[in-house]
Amino acid sequence: MTHEHSNLMNTKEQEILDQATEKLALLTGVTIKTLRAGVAQPDKESDAEIEICSAKNKVHFAVEIKNELRNKKLLPVQRQTGAANLLVAQYIPKPLKQELKSINYNYLDAAGNCFIQTPELFIYINDQQVTETRVPAEGKLWKTAGLKFLFAILTQPELLNYPYRQIAEEADIALGNVGGLLGELKKEGYVLDGGQNKGLFIGHKGRLINRWAEAYRATLRPKILAGNFRFIDKDQVHHWDQLDTNQFKWGGENAGALLTNFLHPEKFTIYTREPKTVLMKKLRLVPDLNGNIEILEQFWKDKEPGIHTPTVPALLAYAELITSFDSRNQETAERIKMEYID
Template identity: 55%
Template sequence: MNMKALDILHQAIEKLTMLTGGTVTYLPDPQHPGKKEIDATVELTFGTRNTVFIIEVRNELRINHIPAVQKLKTETVQEFLLVCQYIPMPLKAQLRELKINYLEAAGNCYIETAEIFLYINDQQVTATRLPAEGKLWKMAGLKFLFAILRHPDLLNGPYRKIADEAGIALGNIGGYLEELRKEGFLRDGIINNTKGFFIEQNTRLMERWAEAYEANLRPREWIGNFRFMDQNNIKNWRELKTVDFKWGGENAAALMTGFLHPERFTIYITGNRVDMMKKLKLVPDPNGPVEMLQQFWRDEENDNTQATVPPLLAFAELITKYDSRDREAAERIKAKYLD
C-alpha cells in the first residue's frame, strides 16, 4: 500500500471511530495472501461485537471499477470494506444495492454485516478530500465538453461560438481549453492542411465525461419521478408525440439500436414541468418509472423533431449504470454513432 492509500485509510478509520465510538485494530498481516488488491485487514469493535474486514483502498471510485470490486468481495473469506477518498453519490447507491460495504475519508459509510449496521451520509466532503479536478468537470465545464465532443470543429472557431453552443459564459472558454490541454485531451496539429486543435483520447474523454455528468450535472437537471395515469402509455410509449421533450436512457437506446425493451422511461423537457405532466398525463410518484429532466443543450438548427437525446448523452446515461443490458446498449450506441 502506497503512502497516499495509507493516508486515506488512516483518515477514514479515524473519522469512523470518532463518529461511532467504535474501535479499530489493525491486524498485522492481510489474511488473504496472494491478493495484491488487499491493502489491510482490520478488526472493528462495537462493545462485545468484533468483526474482521478485508480492506481495499482506492483514491477515487469510477463506474468501471465496480465489477472488479464486486469480484474481490465475493472472493474474500472475511467481510469486505472498500475505503475511498471520495465516492460520487450515484456510485454509493450502486454499492448499497450490491451490498458492498464502503467508507469515505470524510466518514460517510455503509457497513452491513450480521453484527453491524452503519449508514452515515451527512458528513461534508471537504475540498482536501475531493479528487483534484478543476472547473472543467463541474457543471459549466461539462456543458463545454458536451458541445466540443458533439462538434469538434468548434475548437478551431471563435470562442463566442463555443460559448453560444454550450450555453456558458464566454470568459470561461480559454480556461477550459487550457485545462483540457493539461489533462492530455487537446493537441494541436495539421487538420485538412491547416494548423488547428483536435481532441485526443476521444473515448477516454467520453467515458470521463459520462462519469462526471452522472455525478455533477445530471442531478442539477433532475426534476422528479412520475408514473403514467394511462398504463397503455407504458406499452405504447413509441407512439407518444415528442413535442417539447426527448427520450433519453433506455428509450433512446431502444430507438437508436433496437436492442433494449425499456423498463424505465427517461424524458428531457424543454418547457414547463406542469405542461409536460398534462401533455403526457403524468402524476408525481417517487418510485415511478418515468424520470423527468431539464434539457441542458441547444438543439441543432432547423431540427426540433429529433425524438432522442444526442448519442453522447444516451451513451453516458447507460454506461454509468451497473445493469449489463444498459452497458451493452451503451457500447452499441458508441459503435454506431460515436466511434
C-alpha cells in the same frame, strides 16, 4: 507513511490517495509509501505507485485513482506492469464493492474499506461507515459549466478551433468560462495541438467520455431533474414509442431502445425545454415520487435546430445507460458507443 509528491498529479487525486492510504494504515497498522504520483499522459501509465508493507512482506501496487466509481464497465484496465493493481476511490457504492470482490479486483475507498488480495498480502475491510461525499475536481471543468462545455466539444469536436464566443453559445455557458475550461482540458492532457494543419483535437477520447459520464451522473443530472411522474393511463407504457415527441426527446432506456432496438424500457426518461406542466398535460402525467417517468431540463442546444430528433444525442444516452447498475442497460450503452460514438 512516506509521500513523495509530484506536481503532475491532480491535487484532488492526491487528496483521495492520501486520505484512503492514511485510513488504511490507521486501521491495519501497515506502512504505506508513495513511490510515484502523477503521470503526464492519462492513458500511458497508472496514476500512482505505492508500496504496502506488512510485518512480513512488501507489495508494490500500480494505482488508479477516481473520485467515485458507479459502474463495473468503467473500471480502469488492469495493467500488466509487474506490480499488483489497486483502485483507490473516494466513494464506491456497496453493490459495486461486492462485484469487485467477486472478480478479485483490488479496491480501497476513502473510509478504509478495501479488498486487497495478492500472493503476499490479504486485507478485507467492509465495516467502515462511508458517506457519499464527492471531492470536487480542481477548477470548473468537472462542475456544471465545465460538463456542458465538455458535452459540446465531445459532440462537436470542431468547436475546439472556433472562436470562444461561438463555443460559449453552443455550450450555453458564459463566454468568460471558455478560456479557463480549455486551459484545464489541455492541462489534463485531453486536448492536443496538431499544428497548423490539424489544429486542436481531443486526445484520449474514450477516457474523457467515461469521466464525463460519471461526472454527469453525479453533478449535472441531479440539478436538471424536474421530478418523477407516472402515466394516468397505465397502458401507455406499452405504447410510449407512439407518442408525439415534438416537445421533448427520449433519453436513458428509451433512447437506448430507439437507437439499438435491443432494450425494453422500464424507466422512462424525458428531456425538454418546455415547462413540466406543459408535458404533464400533453402526455397525461401526474407527479409520483416513485413514478417510473423522469423529466429533465434539456441543457444543450440542438446541432440542427430546424430538424427534430426523438432521442437525445448518443453520448448522453450512453452516459445514462453505462452509469446504471443494470447489466442490460450497460450492454445497450456499449452498442450505442460502438455504433454512434467510436
